[in-house]
Amino acid sequence: MLLGGTVMAGTAQAAPAKPATPKQPVPPAAMSKVGGDRLGLPGTQVNAAPGVPALPKGLTARSWIVTDAETGAILAEHNAHWKLAPASTLKMLLADMLLPKLPQNEVHKVAASDLAGMGAGSSLVGIKENLTYTVHDLWLGVFLRSGNDAVHVLSAMNGGVAATVADMNAEAHELQADDTHVVSPDGYDMPGQASSAYDLTLFARQGLQNADFRAYCSTVTAEFPGDYKKAKNGKPVREHFQIQNTDRLLAGDYDLKPYPGIAGVKNGDTTDAGATYTGVAQRNGRTLLVTVMHPSPGHNRVYREASSLLDWGFKAAPTVQPVGTLVPPLSKVHPSTAATPAPSASAKGAKVSAAAETTASSSSRGVWAAVGLTAATLVVLAVVVIVVRRRRPLPSAVGASGASRSAGPSRVPRQRRGLRSHRRR
Numbered sequence: 001m002l003l004g005g006t007v008m009a010g011t012a013q014a015a016p017a018k019p020a021t022p023k024q025p026v027p028p029a030a031m032s033k034v035g036g037d038r039l040g041l042p043g044t045q046v047n048a049a050p051g052v053p054a055l056p057k058g059l060t061a062r063s064w065i066v067t068d069a070e071t072g073a074i075l076a077e078h079n080a081h082w083k084l085a086p087a088s089t090l091k092m093l094l095a096d097m098l099l100p101k102l103p104q105n106e107v108h109k110v111a112a113s114d115l116a117g118m119g120a121g122s123s124l125v126g127i128k129e130n131l132t133y134t135v136h137d138l139w140l141g142v143f144l145r146s147g148n149d150a151v152h153v154l155s156a157m158n159g160g161v162a163a164t165v166a167d168m169n170a171e172a173h174e175l176q177a178d179d180t181h182v183v184s185p186d187g188y189d190m191p192g193q194a195s196s197a198y199d200l201t202l203f204a205r206q207g208l209q210n211a212d213f214r215a216y217c218s219t220v221t222a223e224f225p226g227d228y229k230k231a232k233n234g235k236p237v238r239e240h241f242q243i244q245n246t247d248r249l250l251a252g253d254y255d256l257k258p259y260p261g262i263a264g265v266k267n268g269d270t271t272d273a274g275a276t277y278t279g280v281a282q283r284n285g286r287t288l289l290v291t292v293m294h295p296s297p298g299h300n301r302v303y304r305e306a307s308s309l310l311d312w313g314f315k316a317a318p319t320v321q322p323v324g325t326l327v328p329p330l331s332k333v334h335p336s337t338a339a340t341p342a343p344s345a346s347a348k349g350a351k352v353s354a355a356a357e358t359t360a361s362s363s364s365r366g367v368w369a370a371v372g373l374t375a376a377t378l379v380v381l382a383v384v385v386i387v388v389r390r391r392r393p394l395p396s397a398v399g400a401s402g403a404s405r406s407a408g409p410s411r412v413p414r415q416r417r418g419l420r421s422h423r424r425r
């Protein structure tokens with residue numbers, strides 16, 4: 001370019017850089033062998049053979065597992081011991097530990113300190129300080145709305161968050177869930193907090209042996225206590241609003257029907273965890289558990305992948321040979337070790353092999369033999385109105401212990417429905 005007798009070099013313009021493709025995490029080269037040696041290998045483990053259907057196509061989850069809930073047999077798995085952020089599926093462990101401790105009818109008046117320390121964007125059921133709630137109310141808030149406020153109030157009743165975290169870690173050790181480290185009892189993203197598809201399945205299986213757990217995790221809608229208002233006679237009357245379970249395989253969605261035979265158990269969604277889900281379903285006398293962790297983003301993708309894995313499991317279960325097993329609690333294997341400190345890494349191998357050999361017969365048959373099947377039903381107890389999807393593994397007596405307290409058919413406010421947040425569950 002000639003300007004005023006001087007040759008000027010043109011300015012070079014670099015082409016805009018393409019945005020770098022986010023590097024996808026990869027599972028460790030070796031993982032825990034709790035439940036079987038093959039579970040320590042990265043990738044998919046399944047015993048393909050004539051008569052065994054092919055696994056579903058298009059699975060994107062970083063980790064998943066399909067198991068027989070009664071025998072503990074692992075039908076197939078993919079990185080099941082990969083330690084990942086669990087989101088609100090971790091609340092199953094809270095329930096395993098705390099449900100037996102607190103009577104359902106115990107009443108607690110919420111203090112401001114009970115609700116302190118919740119993470120920004122937490123999912124909430126709508127608990128307010130200076131109001132009273134029963135333990136039953138609080139568990140409905142935990143299971144249906146994944147309410148971190150309900151978790152923190154229950155933790156306060158258990159001696160505080162720190163004590164509850166310690167108790168949950170002890171419970172994880174008792175269940176041989178060695179991939180799990182609890183930092184926050186609600187599953188909110190925290191540095192160092194982790195679990196695995198294998199461990200989450202252990203938590204669900206343990207919880208489903210408790211009638212109250214089965215009732216809460218299978219409840220579709222319930223009435224939850226709200227504020228007080230003055231009635232015409234001047235006396236205060238407590239209002240109620242409806243809450244719905246956010247488990248879309250249980251409650252359905254505009255583009256997703258409830259899964260046939262589903263009975264819970266827990267979902268979750270946070271920034272670090274993505275979507276997580278553990279579900280239990282029954283078909284033709286067989287009960288399966290599935291856990292899916294961190295599929296690719298997409299509306300209801302975690303439920304679609306869980307559904308396809310359950311479909312595969314029910315077809316494959318009669319013929320497929322298991323690749324591992326769900327281990328029983330330590331106290332079922334070695335009763336004297338239930339309260340001992342966590343074992344060293346060198347001691348785990350011997351413990352695992354012994355546990356794996358005993359789980360199929362010793363930990364489940366007696367419990368699951370009492371399981372009954374009842375169709376989805378409407379339970380009305382006095383002023384109690386609750387919809388419970390009562391399928392296996394829910395016993396016929398669930399309605400009496402699992403119905404919620406409510407006061408009329410008031411609806412959940414529109415802005416409370418289907419709320420999503422990056423770090424909420």
